[in-house]
Amino acid sequence: MAEENTVFVGNKPPMNYVIAVITEFEQGTKEVVLKARGRAISRAVDAAEISRNRFMKDIEISDIKIGTEEVESEDGNKRNVSFMEIKLTKSS
Amino acid sequence: MAEENTVFVGNKPPMNYVIAVITEFEQGTKEVVLKARGRAISRAVDAAEISRNRFMKDIEISDIKIGTEEVESEDGNKRNVSFMEIKLTKSS
Numbered sequence: 742m743a744e745e746n747t748v749f750v751g752n753k754p755p756m757n758y759v760i761a762v763i764t765e766f767e768q769g770t771k772e773v774v775l776k777a778r779g780r781a782i783s784r785a786v787d788a789a790e791i792s793r794n795r796f797m798k799d800i801e802i803s804d805i806k807i808g809t810e811e812v813e814s815e816d817g818n819k820r821n822v823s824f825m826e827i828k829l830t831k832s833s
Numbered sequence: 834m835a836e837e838n839t840v841f842v843g844n845k846p847p848m849n850y851v852i853a854v855i856t857e858f859e860q861g862t863k864e865v866v867l868k869a870r871g872r873a874i875s876r877a878v879d880a881a882e883i884s885r886n887r888f889m890k891d892i893e894i895s896d897i898k899i900g901t902e903e904v905e906s907e908d909g910n911k912r913n914v915s916f917m918e919i920k921l922t923k924s925s
Binding site: 780 | 871872873874875878879881882886894897898899900901913915917919
């Protein structure tokens with residue numbers, strides 16, 4: 742998935758990411774990917790659902806991917822975290 | 834999705850749900866659905882990833898669904914929560 746239209750979901754309120762998604766689509770892109778790791782995954786789902794149910798009725802979820810990534814923590818240890826990617830596509 | 838092979842993911846450690854998934858498959862079922870709402874969604878992803886990466890190499894993610902459900906809280910108010918369903922299928 743192309744990095745340019747990716748919205749990385751972190752610890753901010755879901756509406757921040759909803760606004761980021763809407764902004765991307767308003768700039769003319771047809772595809773936006775919400776990406777999150779660990780606990781932020783549920784927030785990515787919230788952001789996708791709020792975007793398409795409340796704000797942009799013409800976007801749909803075209804793909805969902807989950808997987809595992811290795812991340813290095815501050816103490817240098819490596820651990821596995823789950824990630825999720827939700828691809829949103831504008832139909833009109 | 835059939836309720837019988839559904840593992841509902843709540844607030845317990847992910848390993849509890851991994852064990853539930855493995856138990857279902859060992860009883861001969863070919864399909865198990867992990868279902869979670871709200872913050873438990875990230876735990877469902879963890880449980881799916883741990884199940885297939887560490888314990889059962891022959892299961893794969895055959896479908897992922899997200900959506901919104903209306904739930905009634907204790908004070909009688911209704912609110913929307915996101916849900917996620919991860920379908921795991923045994924290939925062998």
